[in-house]
Amino acid sequence: MVALPQIAPMLATPGSLPPETVEDRWAFEVKHDGQRAIVYLPGDGTVTLRARSGSDITPAYPELAGLGSALGRPAVLDSEIVAFDSEGRSDFERLQSRMGLAGSAAKAARMAKIVPAHLILFDAVYLDHSLIRLPYADRRTLLEDLHLNGAHWSTPAAVVGHGARALEMTRTAGLEGVIAKRLTSLYEPGVRSRAWIKIRHVLTVDVIVGGWVPGRGRLTGLPGALLVGEWREGALRYAGSVGTGWSDTERTILAALLQAAAIDACPFDEVPEVAGARWVLPRLVGEVRYATRTRAGRLRHPSWHRLRPDLAPDDIT
Known part of the structure; x- marks a missing residue:
């Protein structure tokens, strides 16, 4: 052989x-x-x-x-x-x-x-x-x-x-x-x-989930928004908050994954000013749709597309 x-x-x-x-x-x-x-x-x-x-x-x-x-x-x-x-x-x-x-x-x-x-x-x-x-x-x-x-x-x-x-x-x-x-x-x-x-036909980017914000009302205990980032020059840079695009099933799956990855310290190189943020190990990869970027590199009008279980964070550096 x-x-x-x-x-x-x-x-x-x-x-x-x-x-x-x-x-x-x-x-x-x-x-x-x-x-x-x-x-x-x-x-x-x-x-x-x-x-x-x-x-x-x-x-x-x-x-x-x-x-x-x-x-x-x-x-x-x-x-x-x-x-x-x-x-x-x-x-x-x-x-x-x-x-x-x-x-x-x-x-x-x-x-x-x-x-x-x-x-x-x-x-x-x-x-x-x-x-x-x-x-x-x-x-x-x-x-x-x-x-x-x-x-x-x-x-x-x-x-x-x-x-x-x-x-x-x-x-x-x-x-x-x-x-x-x-x-x-x-x-x-x-x-x-x-x-x-x-x-x-639409702009998409692979991102790393570094945190989340709990939802309210019927979304209590579930993610209301994900805080995502990208590796840049050896650091995880905050790229924005994604608060739309999930089905109820996807939101429930994400909740379990986020709770299992909970940590105390922010994984981003600079702590984003997001009230109520909770932090997770930067190991979940997702794909996000977006309209454009700000000059600072933040995603404008991002929408969650899908989890990428086939990718590890090192795969998108």
């Missing part, structure tokens, strides 16, 4: 579409709302899936095991695990019911029948040898030539040029957006690169 190299995923930078004058130098892929996974195929019929954090999540997705026998050569592929809704759109909320089941094979098998996962393959970083020094266009050709399309995995096409049209098509279809990838770009493991640009 071949000892495959451990490769950290290359990350995209939030931004806007490349200018039309140079868009023929870029490919555009649909941005799917799922869990990033590096796929390791040693060529012996087995498969290992590793999350962005490097943790082994293979047991959580037993329906993806067949990919190991679909390719009879050593490979490392980049991908996104998704769960589709009734309209065929990736739905992170559905996928959440599948995440975190790596330690329970029986439950993972049951859930695989209820909420089947699908593996979106979009890059090849190793095929018999390392491909990270090859341009993106060449890696995509090699990936597509593998013809990996099955019931639980596929290799969607990437479109060269026509960025505005691709973005509008995703908007019409109710998808999250597109990722633009420079055709000449090399694969940069673990790097958030300007060679890959993610363009979403």
